[in-house]
Amino acid sequence: MAASHETRSPDASDDARDFAERIVATVRQPLVVLDGDLHVRSVNAAFEDTFEVSQDDVLGQYIFTLGNGQWDIPELRRLLGEVLPRDTQVVDYEVEHFFPDIGRRIMWLNAHQMAQPANGSAFILLAIEDVxxxxxxxxxxxxxxxxxxxxxxxxxxxxxxxxxxxxxxxxxxxxxxxxxxxxxxxxxxxxxxxxxxxxxxxxxxxxxxxxxxxxxxxAGRYSYDIDTVDSQALVHDIVHMLDVPPAFTIDVAPDMPTLRAARVPLEQVLMNLISNAVKHHDRPDGRVTVQARTDGEHVVFEVADDGPGIAPQYQERIFGMFQTLRRRDEVEASGIGLALVKKLVEHVGGSVSVASEEGQGTTFRFTWPLDEAAYRAQQQAGVAVSP
Amino acid sequence: MPDDPVTILLVEDNDVDAEAVRRGLRKNKVANPIRRARDGVEALEMLRSDDPETAVSPPYIILLDIKMPRMDGIEFLEHLRDDPDLRQSIVFVLTTSDDERDKWAAYEKNIAGYILKSRVGEDFVHLIEMLGHYWRYVEFPPERRNSPQS
Incomplete structure (x- = not known):
């Protein structure tokens, strides 16, 4: 509530003052209105709450003697005495101060010096943000x-x-x-x-x-350069590098998308999945199918085999560290491959899943951004926005 | 180029690794003299020594480990390249370190090659074979009096 002891002027300016007072009362940030001599003319409810005072205690008081002088802050003196008269406006002026009642506070002060429409005398609107x-x-x-x-x-x-x-x-x-x-x-x-x-x-x-x-x-802590990656050529390269038994077939789909991606991590993921499919197969004449399609901003890769399958109760566990389903004396495996796949895929905001039934083969599916540069830019923007 | 046999200066702190190099040489019937230093400090002393008993004199190649006590391989290379008498030395780095930073640092110091000895299950036989070919075909830095101003 603004002070009510000033001379009332009729209709339009009454409405305007009413409007202004409602704004001041509504704003959740502590606000003080001072007159030209730095005496408090009004404060809003947020000010009362934040600084644990009531309107009646402060009205008409000199700002620097207010509450036993707890507002007698050197920076505030400089702000009101020097800066404001010169610039008429102060934006986000940071003040750190110890208040006896509420402790140490860091505040941003925003102030406007204005002339009253009625008589031209100055008043100051001071907004205090407790940060x-x-x-x-x-x-x-x-x-x-x-x-x-x-x-x-x-x-x-x-x-x-x-x-x-x-x-x-x-x-x-x-x-x-x-x-x-x-x-x-x-x-x-x-x-x-x-x-x-x-x-x-x-x-x-x-x-x-x-x-x-x-x-x-x-994994994920080196930032590799982004390249144009033809996923079909990449898979062919990987198959070439692997030691695939002669009777084994690896089908690579003819129409696979081209991505903008860091080659090394994507290669690591595909290499792990394809070599797993070969290594864990129960027949020498197994078949692995690799395909990929674009889905919105992502590419969905699929590596499917016709091997022994993975029982449902193990499907979550296989992505954990050091997890293997067979003794290491049967199949040499570190148990880190799929954990690495998961980490690499999630690092670029993708996801990996497995679909399998015992005896029915296994399909691993993962997503990779179609344009990793765009994904990185989004991530960076996300980081920049947060304080 | 003189007909003196090429001396191999092996800078290696690990005794088993040093023995692996000697075995590899023996297997390849390479009879070149081998001298061993246990770290960079010892290697520099041998290269700079005036005592014919301890000195390593040209022609020689250096097989250099990276991680060593007192003075590691990279520091050793810095001293070597700063020394006008030694800066032309041919150095192969022979290390377990697959770290990119070590590779960069070593090639910055003009090494002849960076060789990883990290794979378990292989000994140095093929490696020594390669080195044997190297000094059969490669011209070594000429004697000091002929050398251009560097």
Whole structure:
């Protein structure tokens, strides 16, 4: 409510004042109206709530003696005494201040100096936005971001250590076992020869685990350049690189879309799915079908096999880390392949799913953005908008 | 080019890896003298030494590991390329590090090749075979008195 002690002027200006007062009362941000001598003429309900005062306590008071001088803030003095008379307007002026009743507050001050229509005397509209919580959240966010950056750097270092320090002794063990085999050869009992072979197999398994773990930890943290990728040519290249048994058939659909994408991650995903389909097949004459189609802003890829299928109760589990459905002595697998697929696909905002019935083959389906550059731009814009 | 046999200076901290190189050479019937330094500091001492007992003198090639105590391979390359007497040295990096940063850093220092020894299950036989061909066909930097101003 605005003060009511001023001279009333009739009709139109009454309506205008009424209108203005309702705006001031409605706004959820604390507002103060000061006269030219910096005495409070009115405050709105939001001001009363925020600063825990009532209108009656503040009306007519000098701003700097208000509430035992708690508004006697050097920045506010400068703002009202120097800046406002010169510029008549102040936008988002940040002030941090400790209030005895409500504690430390960070505020944005917006002020307008205006002349009263009736008599030309000055008054000041001061809007106080309490940004304490927002600032706290922002600082928290900055701390999290810094923490995350440090964690990522540590992870990078870990990956480096894993790739060198853990691999070197493994390779040495393998060398030594190999030399024993070479130098002793047939002098070794059959059992010992077999043991040495097993030892080397286990070493190789360990190395594959390390490799895959490294790939997994790095997935999505390198920003590869975006290229024009003909998905059909890409699949042909992958099939060429794989060790496919001679009786096996891999059908690549003739009409597959061309994407704007980072080649390496997409290749990793398709490579993992196709090589899985071959590796886990129960017949040497299996068939794998790879196809893709455009669906809006995405490309939907499908890798289908006519292998043994995956029972429903395992279909969720296969995407977890280190999950394999058969003993590693039957099928050499690190159990990271599908976890890596999931991570890579989700990194570009896609999704991956499996459809299978036991004995009926398995179909993996995943989506990839048709234009990854556009997806990245969207992501960046999303980040920029949030405070 | 002199007919002195090419000396192989192996800069490698890991004893088993060093033995793997020696075995590979033996298997390929490569009889070139091999000298070993256990890190970059030791390698520089050998290259700069005046004592004929310890010195490594041309012609030589350097097989260099990256991760080593005291002075690693990349630092060693920096010292080598800064030294007017040694900057022409032929260096192959022979390492487990598949890290892009190491590859960039090493090629920045004009190495002859970056060779990964990381694959378990292979020894160095083929690698040594390749190196053996290399020094049979490649001209080494000429003697100091003929060398152009660099």
């Amino acid at each position: 304490t919580e927002r600032r706290r959240a922002q600082r928290q966010l900055e701390r999290y971001a810094a923490d995350l950056k440090r964690t990522n750097e540590e992870l990078d270092n870990f990956a480096y250590v894993a790739s060198h320090d853990l691999r070197a002794p493994l390779r040495n063990i393998d060398n030594l076992a190999q030399w024993l085999t070479e130098d002793l050869g047939d002098d070794l009992p059959d059992d010992s020869q077999r043991h040495l072979r097993l030892l080397r197999q286990r070493v190789q398994r360990m190395e594959r685990l390390l490799d895959d773990l490294l790939k997994y930890s790095r």
